[in-house]
Amino acid sequence: MDEVQVERILQNPKFKEMVRRKSNLSWTLTAIMLFVYVGFMLLVGYNKEFLLSSISGGVTTWGIPLGLSIIVLSFILCAVYSSIANGKLDQLNEEAMREVEAITHEKGTH
Template structure:
């Protein structure tokens, strides 16, 4: 007989799954917010630094790779979450489903 929603919610593995996902989700969100707002504060308060050319004859400024770094960091953090989810959360989910059958 299949378990009810209440029985699944009371399962210690389900509670572990919810807690660890929530903790990682909030941590990665805060890291991304810090990166993003750090960049925005840099734009607001130190435009001269961001406008500094990388090389004496070049047109690319320091702001370009930093901005790209902000974008790339979002992909890296997403990739980290996916790898973590595939390694740990999928296994916990499988165990919960097996126990609830």
């Protein structure tokens, strides 16, 4: 593949759309995870009493389910990313790849 083909691929509207959507999705999910994690760390640093308090008068404190929920949230966000990437973004990727193949075959026929 020569530089002209690469440039045509990079300028392809479907390729640009796929890159934009994938970037927006990954940055959004990253921001959500970062917000939750930093919030938890701030809670640990500034309100330990809340985390050490019992949920219902037993031995389980609020820190345990909150910490576990952060771990669960990371799996949920991975599933959301995979679902969207495998659904909508794969369609754009396939369309872009068809156009790339057409560009490559077009170059081969000239």
